Amino acid sequence: MIGVAVILLFGGQEELGAATTYYRWTDAQGKMVVSDRPPVEKDIEYDVVSQGSSLTRRVETGQGAVPAEVTPRPGNNFTPTEDRRNAIVETPKNPESCARARGNIETLKTGARIRIRDQDTGELRYLSEQEKEIQQKKAEDTIRVHCE
Structure with a gap:
């Protein structure tokens, strides 16, 4: 009886903590990105994937759900794509x-x-x-x- 209660208790927490909708797209470097938030760039096509079902919704370019942030704030720092490609990683001498x-x-x-x-x-x-x-x-x- 206690085992059943423990399973029910921990089994129900999975739905509480997990997001039910994910966004999937390919970034400027060609890498697949999966996030609980849509991309901020409006010119990126992305898929909306619902975890509750096997349905996906394709979002066309320019239909971004979140407006692009143009002013920097803590937490939205990023390295521009071109700078990252040109950055030279110094390997420490061994x-x-x-x-x-x-x-x-x-x-x-x-x-x-x-x-x-x-x-x-x-x-x-x-x-x-x-x-x-x-x-x-x-x-x-x-x-x-x-x-x-």
């Missing part, structure tokens, strides 16, 4: 990765046969010349990123 990559390059340049454990079989095998070239390029990229 001396351990740098040292490991330099060691790998030295080993690859010796011309010695290099054995690795095969991921599929778990047995040791020798690197082919093509695999050595790939590993050398990876090490050079790591040095370019993590070494000063």
Whole structure:
């Protein structure tokens, strides 16, 4: 009896806390956006998805339910799309990765046969010349990123 009451109690909370309508659209970067609020830009087509049923309503361009905000306020800050595309993300230097990559390059340049454990079989095998070239390029990229 208590188990049934607990199920009823917690089962009913799902409807109280969850939004029943969601808005779905593709942003300027081509990414799918799902929100409990419609897009503020009026020139974006979006779908209204009701969680209570399987019905959706297509909203055409210019029919935005919410007017676009033109003045900044706390909470509506955003990074313009063009600035985000042009932003360069600085990767922090990692001396351990740098040292490991330099060691790998030295080993690859010796011309010695290099054995690795095969991921599929778990047995040791020798690197082919093509695999050595790939590993050398990876090490050079790591040095370019993590070494000063």
